[in-house]
Amino acid sequence: MSVEKKPIDWANLSFGYLPTDWRYVSVYKHGAWDDGGLTDDPNVVMSECAGALQYAQTCFEGLKVYTTVDDRIVAFRPDLNAQRMYETAKRLVMPPFPVDRFLSALDEVVTANKAFVPPYGSGASLYIRPYMYGSGAIIGVAPAPEYTFRIFTTPVGPYFKGGVKPLRLLVSEYDRAAPNGTGHIKAGLNYAMSLYAGLEAKKQGFDENMYLDSQTRTYIEETGGANFIFVTKDGKVVTPKSPTILPSITRRSLISVAREYLGLEVEERKIELSELPEFVEGGLCGTAAVISPIGSVTTRDGEVFLPSGMKEMGPITKKLYDTLTGIQYGTIEAPKGWIRTIV
Ligand code: PLP
Numbered sequence: 001m002s003v004e005k006k007p008i009d010w011a012n013l014s015f016g017y018l019p020t021d022w023r024y025v026s027v028y029k030h031g032a033w034d035d036g037g038l039t040d041d042p043n044v045v046m047s048e049c050a051g052a053l054q055y056a057q058t059c060f061e062g063l064k065v066y067t068t069v070d071d072r073i074v075a076f077r078p079d080l081n082a083q084r085m086y087e088t089a090k091r092l093v094m095p096p097f098p099v100d101r102f103l104s105a106l107d108e109v110v111t112a113n114k115a116f117v118p119p120y121g122s123g124a125s126l127y128i129r130p131y132m133y134g135s136g137a138i139i140g141v142a143p144a145p146e147y148t149f150r151i152f153t154t155p156v157g158p159y160f161k162g163g164v165k166p167l168r169l170l171v172s173e174y175d176r177a178a179p180n181g182t183g184h185i186k187a188g189l190n191y192a193m194s195l196y197a198g199l200e201a202k203k204q205g206f207d208e209n210m211y212l213d214s215q216t217r218t219y220i221e222e223t224g225g226a227n228f229i230f231v232t233k234d235g236k237v238v239t240p241k242s243p244t245i246l247p248s249i250t251r252r253s254l255i256s257v258a259r260e261y262l263g264l265e266v267e268e269r270k271i272e273l274s275e276l277p278e279f280v281e282g283g284l285c286g287t288a289a290v291i292s293p294i295g296s297v298t299t300r301d302g303e304v305f306l307p308s309g310m311k312e313m314g315p316i317t318k319k320l321y322d323t324l325t326g327i328q329y330g331t332i333e334a335p336k337g338w339i340r341t342i343v
């Protein structure tokens with residue numbers, strides 16, 4: 001498969017928005033989703049009284065599409081994004097977008113934008129942003145009468161600047177909690193409410209926040225846009241178990257990779273902040289973050305440095321990273337059903 005690619009400096013892309021030629025749109029009216037299709041219009045017009053604008057009845061997903069070593073265009077576990085968005089929609093009293101429709105819409109919009117899919121070896125990928133919102137007017141606090149599902153795509157590079165330079169995190173004084181088992185709910189997960197907290201941390205020279213559980217402020221939860229993994233002194237991978245973090249597909253995949261590809265022991269459990277000094281490596285994991293190593297975490301009692309250091313990823317984190325990205329780029333055989341070949 002060879003296509004004329006757009007003249008983009010792939011290797012130097014950051015995690016930014018670069019509009020591509022096509023986006024997908026489907027509208028739910030009078031109790032049913034329409035057939036949907038592609039549009040070249042990147043602008044959204046809706047009522048001033050739309051449920052999305054007034055009561056934040058809106059959610060999104062995030063996944064990536066890659067060019068593999070053998071020149072296929074593939075998506076990584078998009079069925080899990082479709083399923084998570086389905087659950088999120090139900091929680092927000094929105095009509096769920098059917099999983100099979102989500103997958104065929106993905107195929108359609110990626111195929112139309114294939115000239116924007118970064119080539120193998122560039123380190124970049126096509127980020128896919130499905131989102132849904134109450135587009136109908138509603139003034140009483142109630143679900144909107146009409147919904148829109150859209151997918152836009154944008155070629156992206158690394159989420160954190162500086163490659164794999166370990167990050168400095170600040171334990172946040174602010175709360176952040178996701179409604180049980182759901183995905184990217186903009187109001188519920190407090191993406192907007194996290195902006196202030198994130199900027200505060202950055203002003204103080206940190207790269208990101210580490211959020212604790214809101215109820216007891218004892219357990220490690222997640223960051224603004226990623227989950228956590230840690231490695232213990234005896235080489236065990238541990239990752240927070242909590243109903244109030246986003247159920248990361250990357251984290252779920254890394255648990256399998258650690259167990260089945262690397263033969264490591266994995267524990268998904270509550271992790272106390274006070275356990276930090278016992279870890280030798282740590283990382284942020286997510287679609288955008290992939291695995292970004294943690295260098296230090298600053299708590300009220302001072303800065304805790306992880307033994308893996310401030311220069312590079314720890315060895316187990318690196319093995320996880322190499323295996324996961326190998327599966328995504330087709331250099332390592334994927335578990336059955338993880339890779340959807342689109343083109
Ligand atoms: N946590 C939050 C708050 C996120 O926004 C994301 C991003 O998607 C993740 C975790 C990671 O989830 P996933 O691995 O499914 O991308």
Ligand code: COI
Nearest residue numbers: 062063225286287288289
């Ligand atoms: C993702 O990793 O897809 C995210 O959603 C993170 C952030 C850009 C919101």
